[in-house]
Structures are given as C-alpha cells and as structure tokens.
Amino acid sequence: MVIAIDGPAGAGKSTVARGVAERLGFTYLDSGAMYRAAALATLEDRREPAEVARTLEIELGERVLANGRDVTAAIRTPEVTEAASRIATDRAVRAALVEKQRELIRRGDWVAEGRDIGTVVAPGAELKIFLTASPEQRARRRAAELGVDWRTVLRDQTLRDEQDRRREHSPLRAAPDAIAIDTTDRTVEDVVTQIAKLARDLRG
Ligand code: DC
Secondary structure, eight states: OEEEEEOOTTSSHHHHHHHHHHHHTOEEEEHHHHHHHHHHHHHHHOOOHHHHHHHOOEEESSSEEETTEEOTTGGGSHHHHHHHHHHTTOHHHHHHHHHHHHHHHTSSOEEEEESSIIIIIOTTOSEEEEEEOOHHHHHHHHHHHHTSOHHHHHHHHHHHHHHHHHOSSSOSOOOTTOEEEEOTTOOHHHHHHHHHHHHHHHHO
16 A cells, blocks of 8 residues: 655655554655755766666665665755755656656555655555645744754745746646645644544555
8 A cells, every 4th residue: 555645845744654654564755865865966976967866776764875875864954955856856857766766665555755646656546645734834843853043944945845836847736636634733643643544444
C-alpha cells in the first residue's frame, strides 16, 4: 500500500509522514531529501543538475547518504533549500528522481511525502493526503526549528511557494482524489491518528 502525502513546506508533512509510517509499520520516503541531495551535489560539483540527478546514488533512512557520503545535515542549509527549489523546476531532474522514487515504492508499504507524489509519482496510491496550514503557522514552525525570526522565514517561504506552485513541470497541487487536511490548529498526534485510521479503514 502507498500513502501519498503532499503539500507545501511547513505544513507538517515530514513529521506527520514519519508518524504515520511508524504507527502502521510502513517505510517512510522523503522525496524532498532527493531534490536536496541533488541540489547539494550540483552546488559542489558544478555539473549539470540533470546529469547529477541521473547519477545520484541515494540511500534514505535515519541518515541520508548521497554517493556514499553522509549529507544528512548538509542538505538542510538555506543555500541547499533554495537550490533544491530551483533545480526542482527542471523537467529532466524531475524525471530522473521520479524514476528513482517509483522504483523504491514499487514493493512494500510506503508513506511517501513530497509535492507530486499523488499527482505524478504514484497516481495510483490507495490513499492521498494534501496537507495545508496557514502561511503564518508554517513559517512559525520552520522558524522554531531553525531558531530564527518567523517573519524572515515567511518572506523566503512565500517566494519558494510561488516557485513550487508556478513551475511548469509538476507544480504543487492536490490530486483530485486527495483528502485535504488543514493542520493549522491541530497536533501532530491528532493528524497522524486520522490518517492511520483512513489507511486502516481502506485495508478493511
Ligand atoms: O520538502 P522539502 O522542503 O525537503 O523539499 C525541497 C524542495 O524540493 C522544495 O523546493 C520542493 C522540491 N520538491 C519537489 O519539487 N517535489 C517533491 N516531490 C519533493 C520536493
């Protein structure tokens, strides 16, 4: 079974997806980590992003290994965050990473999280969730994680949201059959419980 969880940055996708995977005993796929790892390699190697994405050997788990190197912390810097959003607009980069994601989730039970899981990577996913939250709430959550002022985060976030939504290839949008969940005033626990119940009901 595949559970697709999409939505903008700061909607709580990673925390919720991890929680659902743990609750159900599924494996968690952080597709954003792939875009980030490809962005980091592009910044370091100065190679074509599409070439980097095609040759990227990535292992996702507790730690993120890219071409054998532990990049868990390095892919979370503001520079890489910005570069990831930029290379995610490249159709060839997306094609290469989507292929890797499809290959991973072909067998077994997965909670896959990103922007285009329900629309492109796994349009046949049994359960699709689109997580949202108010822009202010999303910025506050990110700021708390980073230890910076939320207004600064809000400004950068608005720019990246625009870039993710307006890009020509696989823009951020909910699949028509996705269930929208607004996490603004809800706890992680509460949202995880709701999604786990939806999955259990589907399985019967
Ligand atoms: O979820 P994140 O912040 O780690 O994602 C990093 C960037 O990658 C973000 O700008 C959106 C992009 N991304 C994407 O385009 N498609 C995905 N499935 C996942 C992430």
